Amino acid sequence: MNINKHPNLEDLLKVKKAEQPDDIFWEKFDRDLQEKTLQTFIEQEPWYHNVGNLVSQYARSATMATGLVLLMGVALFLNISLDRTNTMSDMKSQDDSQGIVQGMVGSEEFSDYAVVANDTLEKDYAVEVISIKGTSETHDFEADAISVAIGNTADYSDASVYASSDNLRNSKQFTQLASFAF
Amino acid sequence: MKISKTIANEFISDAKKAVGDAVVSDRDLDWAIVQRVQNGEVSAFNQLVQKYRQSLFSIIYNMTGNREDATDIAQDVFIKAFQSIKQFRGQSSFYTWLYRIAVNSSITFIKRAKKQRFINYETIDETLVSSEILEYFTAKTKTEKGALLKELQEKLNEALQKLSPKHRIVVILHEVEGMNHKEIADITKTSEGTVRSRLHYAKKMLQAFLQEYVG
Numbered sequence: 576m577n578i579n580k581h582p583n584l585e586d587l588l589k590v591k592k593a594e595q596p597d598d599i600f601w602e603k604f605d606r607d608l609q610e611k612t613l614q615t616f617i618e619q620e621p622w623y624h625n626v627g628n629l630v631s632q633y634a635r636s637a638t639m640a641t642g643l644v645l646l647m648g649v650a651l652f653l654n655i656s657l658d659r660t661n662t663m664s665d666m667k668s669q670d671d672s673q674g675i676v677q678g679m680v681g682s683e684e685f686s687d688y689a690v691v692a693n694d695t696l697e698k699d700y701a702v703e704v705i706s707i708k709g710t711s712e713t714h715d716f717e718a719d720a721i722s723v724a725i726g727n728t729a730d731y732s733d734a735s736v737y738a739s740s741d742n743l744r745n746s747k748q749f750t751q752l753a754s755f756a757f
Numbered sequence: 758m759k760i761s762k763t764i765a766n767e768f769i770s771d772a773k774k775a776v777g778d779a780v781v782s783d784r785d786l787d788w789a790i791v792q793r794v795q796n797g798e799v800s801a802f803n804q805l806v807q808k809y810r811q812s813l814f815s816i817i818y819n820m821t822g823n824r825e826d827a828t829d830i831a832q833d834v835f836i837k838a839f840q841s842i843k844q845f846r847g848q849s850s851f852y853t854w855l856y857r858i859a860v861n862s863s864i865t866f867i868k869r870a871k872k873q874r875f876i877n878y879e880t881i882d883e884t885l886v887s888s889e890i891l892e893y894f895t896a897k898t899k900t901e902k903g904a905l906l907k908e909l910q911e912k913l914n915e916a917l918q919k920l921s922p923k924h925r926i927v928v929i930l931h932e933v934e935g936m937n938h939k940e941i942a943d944i945t946k947t948s949e950g951t952v953r954s955r956l957h958y959a960k961k962m963l964q965a966f967l968q969e970y971v972g
Contacts (some may be wrong), residue, residue, distance in 0.1 A: 582971060583971055584932075584960055585932060587909070587967060587970060588928070588932040589932075590909055590910065590913060592933055593816075593821060594910065596814065596824075604810065604814075604828060604832070605833060607828075608806065608832045608835055613833075615836055615840075618927070670890070680880065717951060
């Protein structure tokens, strides 16, 4: 290029090529690049590693969930089996007790409460039943007492009356009251 | 593209080991190294770094106009290339692929850092500047060589930064790095026609910005 001639753009742009870093810069560049590369690989695992981790994490959760469900299933199954065994034995003992109750119901004393005894009535209730039946029998004695009073006013002894009834011991007071009334 | 003799010889001997004694092109040399890296010889990647770091840094530096930013981006580009090297199939030359990453990274950076950029220039190696240009300007402006170079550097960078990134990259790759239209088209993923058109427009703009220095 003639120094008297004006440089053109291409000549001028060649100055840009002279802008070059020195060796110290490149040493630092290489060192930093190595550090950055290491950092990148420590901090960020490849995407397929992340996917792998994610899958294994899900698999672990799924396994745990499945295990839990299986455990619950087994527990439930065992519980049902135990319940069934207990139910069977309960039913057996219930049948036995029912047999006893029904046996009692079959007798004359339990005839009025046979329907109740079929379901849940136990031996203890039989005592109660007996007491109820006794109350109803008390009312029957009233008629006997009246007939005694009407039929034989001269004879106040209670011997003949007791002879014709089963429970005249309780009706002595009623007989005396009736004789005052007539 | 300038490569030091020692590095070039090292690559050739390595490539001959890999490819055999047949005549090998620069592209084949790179492909042989890439294959070694792909096969697990990670340290071989350093040869590619040593071979391309200077021109890669130059492209990024001229794109960003900042030394520190260019350093960071260049290092990131090498890391990206290393991370994705398994995906490189050798359909294009390695440097086309590498420079494409560099160009895309630079443009992304420029777009992001549009409002917060500051200028931090690289030092000029006086021995590399044409003595004729220096003589012309020192004679004309009567200024000292160092000061003149500093002024030229500032004006050139200012002018380049006024261009849009897509025009700037074409000028840098063609005028500074000495690539042909086909290579630039491959790197920028455009047609050769587009490259010519952008180059013409960019030069016209630069001529206008630097009219006091150019004839």
